[in-house]
Amino acid sequence: MDLFSRSWTALRAAVAGLPDPAFGQPSGCAGWLVRDLVCHLVIDAQDVLITLATPADAEPTRDAVTYWDRVEAPTGDDPLDALIVRLAAAYEEPWLLKFHLDxxxxxxxxxxxxxxxxGRVGTRGQVLTVDDYLSAYVLEWTLHHLDLIAHLPDVAGPPAEGLSRSRAMVEQILGAALPASFSDTDALLIGTGRRAANDAETAEIADLRAKLPLYLG
Structure with missing residues (x-):
């Protein structure tokens, strides 16, 4: 839970410090500008509040790793993705998005x-302990922090502990370790299809070709 807080605080601080022009830059999420990503983070925050206010009595059905499902590569046709783009545009001024996220x-x-x-909570038709639910969101915050700074090299990145934990979760989902020569950041970017591997990296992940990239939802 402490890592959830550190990761979330770092991500919100990065957004709070963005200059207005940064909101019009592309993010690491295909088809989304930074403003769209920040709008998505507002929705994420609402989801956290809703889930924490949805107690469950049943036995847990998922944990921090199995919370995530493998999904198809994003195409930009998802209705929710399109809604987020329209919502983000409706804010008009970056300070409004910053205010709402804060x-x-x-x-x-x-x-x-x-x-x-x-405690136990219900979300997406599943039951998790609060600890597992918040631990799952460390991966969400870390990946979206990397998305935020994809084209903003002067903005601080996610905490090292969040990167390390997120890498471990991705490797657990894959059922295989990513090359030790990859930094945690590169492992996450390549492993989740956010960056194409170069020739040398491609050779190192040849045995994982059938499992990569990993798209999560």
Whole structure:
């Protein structure tokens, strides 16, 4: 839960420090500008609040790793993705997006700190412990932090602990380790299809060709 808080705080701080022109730059999410990604983070924060307020009595059906499903490569045709683009455009001024993310995001962060880690919550038709649910979101925050800075090299990246934990989760989902020569950042970018591997990297992941890239939803 502490890593959830550190990862989420770092991501929100990175957004808060963005200059206005950065919101019109492309993000690491195909088809999304930075403003679209930030709007998605607002939705994510709302989801965290909703889930933490949805207690469940049943036994857990997923954990932090199995929370994630493998999905097809994004095409840009998903109705929710299109809605987020329209919502982001409706904000008009970057400061409005910053304000909304700070407002809802801070509330989500406080709710996470106050939640009982051993409690159970329901989301997406599944039951998880609070600890597992928040741990799953470390991967979400870390990947989206990398998406945020994809074309903004002067913006600080995600915490090293979040990168390391997220890499471990991706490798667990894959059922295989990514090359030790890959940094945690490169392992995540290549492993999730956010960056194409160069020739040398492609040779190192030849045995994983059938499993990569990993798209999660």
């Amino acid at each position: 407002d809802v995001g801070s509330a989500a962060g406080r709710a996470a700190v106050l939640a009982d880690p051993e």
